[in-house]
Amino acid sequence: MQTFGQQLINGLSLGSIYALLALGYTMVYGIIKLINFAHGDIYMLGAFWGYFVINQLHFNFIWAMLSAMIFCALLGVVIEYFAYRPLRHSPRITALITAIGVSFLLENGMTYLFTANTRSFPQVIKTVTYHLGGLRISNIQLLILGTACLLMLLLELIIKRTKMGRAMRAVSVDPEAAQLVGININHTISFTFALGSAMAGAAGVLIGLYYNSIDPLMGMTPGIKAFVAAVIGGIGSVPGASVGGFLIGLLETGVQAIGLSAYKDAVVYFVLIVILLVLPAGIFGHKTKEKV
Amino acid sequence: MLSVKDLVVNYGAIQAIKKVSFEIHTGEIVTLIGANGAGKSTILHTISGIMRPVSGQVTYLDRQIQKVAAPRIVQAGISQVPEGRHIFPGLSVQENLQMGAFLRKDRRSIAQAYEDVYNYFPVLKQRRHQDAATLSGGEQQMLAMGRALMAAPKLMLLDEPSMGLAPIFINEIFDIIRAINAAGTTVLLIEQNANKALSIADRGYVLASGEIKLSGTGQELLANTAVQQAYLGG
Ligand SMILES: Nc1ncnc2c1ncn2[C@@H]1O[C@H](COP(=O)(O)OP(=O)(O)OP(=O)(O)O)[C@@H](O)[C@H]1O
Numbered sequence: 459m460q461t462f463g464q465q466l467i468n469g470l471s472l473g474s475i476y477a478l479l480a481l482g483y484t485m486v487y488g489i490i491k492l493i494n495f496a497h498g499d500i501y502m503l504g505a506f507w508g509y510f511v512i513n514q515l516h517f518n519f520i521w522a523m524l525s526a527m528i529f530c531a532l533l534g535v536v537i538e539y540f541a542y543r544p545l546r547h548s549p550r551i552t553a554l555i556t557a558i559g560v561s562f563l564l565e566n567g568m569t570y571l572f573t574a575n576t577r578s579f580p581q582v583i584k585t586v587t588y589h590l591g592g593l594r595i596s597n598i599q600l601l602i603l604g605t606a607c608l609l610m611l612l613l614e615l616i617i618k619r620t621k622m623g624r625a626m627r628a629v630s631v632d633p634e635a636a637q638l639v640g641i642n643i644n645h646t647i648s649f650t651f652a653l654g655s656a657m658a659g660a661a662g663v664l665i666g667l668y669y670n671s672i673d674p675l676m677g678m679t680p681g682i683k684a685f686v687a688a689v690i691g692g693i694g695s696v697p698g699a700s701v702g703g704f705l706i707g708l709l710e711t712g713v714q715a716i717g718l719s720a721y722k723d724a725v726v727y728f729v730l731i732v733i734l735l736v737l738p739a740g741i742f743g744h745k746t747k748e749k750v
Numbered sequence: 751m752l753s754v755k756d757l758v759v760n761y762g763a764i765q766a767i768k769k770v771s772f773e774i775h776t777g778e779i780v781t782l783i784g785a786n787g788a789g790k791s792t793i794l795h796t797i798s799g800i801m802r803p804v805s806g807q808v809t810y811l812d813r814q815i816q817k818v819a820a821p822r823i824v825q826a827g828i829s830q831v832p833e834g835r836h837i838f839p840g841l842s843v844q845e846n847l848q849m850g851a852f853l854r855k856d857r858r859s860i861a862q863a864y865e866d867v868y869n870y871f872p873v874l875k876q877r878r879h880q881d882a883a884t885l886s887g888g889e890q891q892m893l894a895m896g897r898a899l900m901a902a903p904k905l906m907l908l909d910e911p912s913m914g915l916a917p918i919f920i921n922e923i924f925d926i927i928r929a930i931n932a933a934g935t936t937v938l939l940i941e942q943n944a945n946k947a948l949s950i951a952d953r954g955y956v957l958a959s960g961e962i963k964l965s966g967t968g969q970e971l972l973a974n975t976a977v978q979q980a981y982l983g984g
């Protein structure tokens with residue numbers, strides 16, 4: 459029971475990170491039907507940004523995270539503008555290959571500039587571990603969980619309550635109709651990339667604090683897992699991405715807890731396959747129903 | 751109000767519209783009739799700024815708009831009710847209408863626009879909290895028209911509003927088009943249902959293979975033997 463509770467805490471912390479990342483995948487997919495393979499690398503760049511502003515400019519945690527979000531938002535917008543926008547009307551596979559290319563560019567570019575070495579992330583917040591009836595929970599874990607939930611709530615409000623959010627929903631269900639009511643498609647897509655990338659930037663700083671180490675390839679595996687989370691949740695569904703993220707986080711720590719660490723990734727993919735066999739559209743996805 | 755001059759529009763190498771010219775005066779109902787593939791929707795998409803012409807001009811209220819982006823065209827007062835309705839599934843009826851007022855800011859006049867739409871289409875008011883995807887075809891057509899009205903258009907472009915509807919719905923839709931026109935909105939109506947369209951139109955144009963073949967008042971075209979043979983089944 460105690461290990462179960464402990465794994466729940468660890469799983470939720472890790473799951474928050476996957477959830478934040480999965481949101482970017484799902485929003486971008488929802489709006490332009492592109493799997494943005496470079497998304498994990500934006501998360502890596504967010505972590506590096508945090509590393510530098512904390513070390514060089516002595517930012518505190520809040521400013522480091524906020525500035526990483528802004529930096530990543532701009533980066534996402536720039537990547538979309540130069541790499542994906544020119545291919546808007548090309549076959550989908552072209553854009554997909556370009557996304558893989560952008561991912562390599564960011565990974566190799568960062569390796570070239572900063573070497574492939576792992577760096578230890580500055581601990582701007584001193585880790586304090588609380589003991590609650592045999593469970594260990596750190597302030598960092600609480601911070602990750604709290605920040606992730608806050609950001610998800612904020613995102614939900616933006617999507618549901620603001621004009622830009624309504625435009626995002628309209629463009630993702632019917633771009634032609636969206637244009638006919640006066641929505642600027644380009645602005646809406648830029649905004650979506652900005653939002654998704656900002657979430658990735660926050661996740662990058664949080665993981666730096668949690669795991670203590672960052673490197674130019676750190677985005678690869680979490681990127682793929684977050685993508686799996688988005689698919690499990692139902693790609694294109696925002697609540698689905700959050701649920702999928704937490705699910706993968708819990709699963710991974712659970713598998714580690716029963717002593718199968720070496721197989722944790724295999725289990726994640728196995729669950730993906732099982733869920734997709736039972737629910738082909740994911741947990742929150744719905745089959746497109748159209749009336750002609 | 752709107753004049754289209756020597757319009758040429760291509761899809762890749764295919765020329766869909768070949769030097770089309772026509773005019774709409776303020777307050778009129780003008781209809782453009784033609785068979786499948788004649789190029790009717792292509793013309794509407796060009797006016798709405800979703801497609802760019804290869805050459806030719808579209809002049810609206812003394813301003814050339816053939817290079818203007820779609821949102822600006824809606825803002826200038828041209829709203830389209832697209833072929834196949836294109837309502838937003840997953841959004842409620844009321845949210846769909848709200849999307850129609852996307853570019854408007856004045857809350858008071860938006861509230862008035864809801865009133866107007868619900869007056870034209872009382873069924874939409876009953877269903878306002880329902881997912882738009884669950885409406886019947888006729889109700890979806892009404893919603894698409896209501897959404898276009900929410901932008902307070904000066905010119906409304908309707909692309910085959912009667913498509914796939916039962917006769918009673920068709921009559922209702924055409925009555926409402928007349929009422930909308932009587933309330934001051936100029937109408938460009940695209941139809942394959944030539945009989946109905948010509949009977950409510952001030953003037954009409956016949957489009958075939960991307961070219962205007964005939965034009966005249968609604969009554970003239972209804973009486974024209976060539977039109978009767980080609981489009982009125984007689
Ligand atoms: N996306 C496209 N790519 C290539 N050709 C197209 C495309 N859309 C339309 N066309 C062609 O352009 C021509 C005009 O099409 P358009 O849709 O304007 O016709 P329409 O008069 O609206 O027909 P319908 O009554 O069937 O709606 C047709 O020959 C059609 O095949």
Ligand SMILES: [Mg+2]
Nearest residue numbers: 790791792833
């Ligand atoms: Mg058409």
